[in-house]
Amino acid sequence: MSIDYVSGNRNLIRAVNSEGRILVADNGNFDLIGDLIDLYKVEAAVLHEERKVEEKALGRDIRFGDLSDGLAGKYRSLADQISLINKDFSTDDYVSIMIRAQEDISPSYLIGMEDFTIAVLSGLGIEPQYMDRGNTWYAQFTRRAIAFTERSQNGEFGLVNGKMFAGLHACDFDTAFQAGELSGEAGIGTVAVGLGGALSDRTWIDGRYFQGKFLEFDLRIPRSYLRVIEIICGLQLGYASVTGERLAMHGLGIGTPILVLLIGALSDRDTFLAVDSTAPIKDAASSKTISLYVDEPAPRKLKADKIIEYWLRDGIEWDCACPYCRNFETRFPSNVTEARDWWLSEGKPKITSSDLYGEAPLTRFFPLLSNPSGEVRSLAAEARIGHNHWVLQRIESFTRDCDSLDLENRIMMVNEKVEAYLSGEGGSAGWQNVVAICWDLVSGTMRQLYEIRSGFHFDKK
Ligand SMILES: [Zn+2]
Incomplete structure (x- = not known):
């Protein structure tokens, strides 16, 4: 606060x-x-x-x-x-x-x-x-x-x-x-x-x-x-x-998902570590470009316009199992059939974030992934805020699960996530390379810190 x-x-x-x-x-x-x-x-x-x-x-x-x-x-x-x-x-x-x-x-x-x-x-x-x-x-x-x-x-x-x-x-x-x-x-x-x-x-x-x-x-x-x-x-x-x-x-x-994973890897059950951020709220609700977080197969941010494009082009659905997306979809379902008809009739245009505002057709077809007019807008934004925090909590849980493992297995678990990030489609070489360099530094630091215990134990109040 x-x-x-x-x-x-x-x-x-x-x-x-x-x-x-x-x-x-x-x-x-x-x-x-x-x-x-x-x-x-x-x-x-x-x-x-x-x-x-x-x-x-x-x-x-x-x-x-x-x-x-x-x-x-x-x-x-x-x-x-x-x-x-x-x-x-x-x-x-x-x-x-x-x-x-x-x-x-x-x-x-x-x-x-x-x-x-x-x-x-x-x-x-x-x-x-x-x-x-x-x-x-x-x-x-x-x-x-x-x-x-x-x-x-x-x-x-x-x-x-x-x-x-x-x-x-x-x-x-x-x-x-x-x-x-x-x-x-x-x-x-x-x-x-x-x-x-x-x-x-x-x-x-x-x-x-x-x-x-x-x-x-x-x-x-x-x-x-x-x-x-x-x-x-x-x-x-x-x-x-x-x-x-x-x-x-x-x-x-x-609050960047891949950084939360990497920073989390440096902690252990005895070592107090916290991060805070308004990014999951800004990305979900107030930024011009809507971004949703995912943790499978790798932690990353996905832009809403890209999610829609994958869905229309390749049939890869946004079928998130979190309670926020599910509740919202029950009330305001996506309509991919009509969306695809529209998209084909328009000659398969590239989707950008400005196609996801107000009265634009896609806001009707994908209310969860856009900023429609009226009261649905704030409900969609709330659902996405809930979703982004739900994903960050899953990354935190993953970090805690790793903590019960010995060093090499722990490094292997995080490495799988990092490898999935590096081989992900659509990532730029520069961003993938920086994550590889960061992971190199983090895994080296994990090895140096492994035998070292925390001197501070948090006593809540
Ligand atoms: Zn969700």
């Missing part, structure tokens, strides 16, 4: 607390980070244009030491501005108000105050190698966030009854490993990490830094999934390297 949404949800909060369930108080910083990214977007874009000219001359992406001194200096000065303005926002007064609002809902745990600098830099696509500053430069921001959590625990911002999860950020494996080491040294074994910014990143990359060395890929891949997995693995391994224990972790802003 973000403190920004408390007022409309008092009854829900009371119900969660009275049933003794875990209640998490988010800190409400998400919008502020978004505002800061917007504030520096234009300035960053100018520098990125200059960088692309240098990259074109090089014939590849910038590595450490590549960028001209002038441009690296401009990136550094922009980063310094961001770190300064960040201090103007994240004042002690701000933290006091935040903690009071969090404690007001009697949470089981609180997401601690963050330093926004790393999150904003990642959101702007400013990589460590553009500034030519070592990773140690990033440590100051992690230390600042850890200090916020220590001071919160000590009651400097008011009484705190819930457990504090330090709000950390990182931008790649190495900075995450360092953040994990720093929290281990500070004795903080409960960490929340913001990942929504990383997921919204649209850049593609030709390689990655890992333990200071550059590893080049065969083809360019999207940065977003890899950054998320690097951060989770780096934090866990860094923390374990210092403490010999596993970190309890909350990933903020992750």
Whole structure:
């Protein structure tokens, strides 16, 4: 529960607390980070244009030491501005108000105050190698966030009854490993990490830094999934390297089915791990493109227009067995016979998301998969929201089932899902490749963490 949404949800909060369930108080910083990214977007874009000219001359992406001194200096000065303005926002007064609002809902745990600098830099696509500053430069921001959590625990911002999860950020494996080491040294074994910014990143990359060395890929891949997995693995391994224990972790802003599977594989029955996301709601209801989640044969998102196209062209039905789809289909059934007649008479047009709105014919034939006019629209949206969460719960159950197995069998179970994802029809090579690279990192991390036990056991209230 973000403190920004408390007022409309008092009854829900009371119900969660009275049933003794875990209640998490988010800190409400998400919008502020978004505002800061917007504030520096234009300035960053100018520098990125200059960088692309240098990259074109090089014939590849910038590595450490590549960028001209002038441009690296401009990136550094922009980063310094961001770190300064960040201090103007994240004042002690701000933290006091935040903690009071969090404690007001009697949470089981609180997401601690963050330093926004790393999150904003990642959101702007400013990589460590553009500034030519070592990773140690990033440590100051992690230390600042850890200090916020220590001071919160000590009651400097008011009484705190819930457990504090330090709000950390990182931008790649190495900075995450360092953040994990720093929290281990500070004795903080409960960490929340913001990942929504990383997921919204649209850049593609030709390689990655890992333990200071550059590893080049065969083809360019999207940065977003890899950054998320690097951060989770780096934090866990860094923390374990210092403490010999596993970190309890909350990933903020992750609902992508394949990522939930991969991140879940890093946990075990003793290790607290949580993710939260509004993506299953946005994908089901409010985004322009409707996406439905599936977990068989592999976890993925399917666009509603693609589902309809498969159904019309290949006769592959959307015959989901979940209670939400079944109930809705009973009341408002799909009519594929009429739909196919229409589709053939129109010359088998390609279906796009704009064919699934308002009075368009397909909204009559496939109400569950579209946004028809009238009251059916919100009922369909609700059914899809229920469906997407039902699938995520199945992925969670799968993760728990794997937990009873030994390491090799566990890796084999997840590997089957990943293989099914990689061989799926219609996936682009870049997205499949990034999942393969992520799985490589996750399975390696599973092996390193296998004998390591959690130092933290969640005590609900
Ligand atoms: Zn369903």
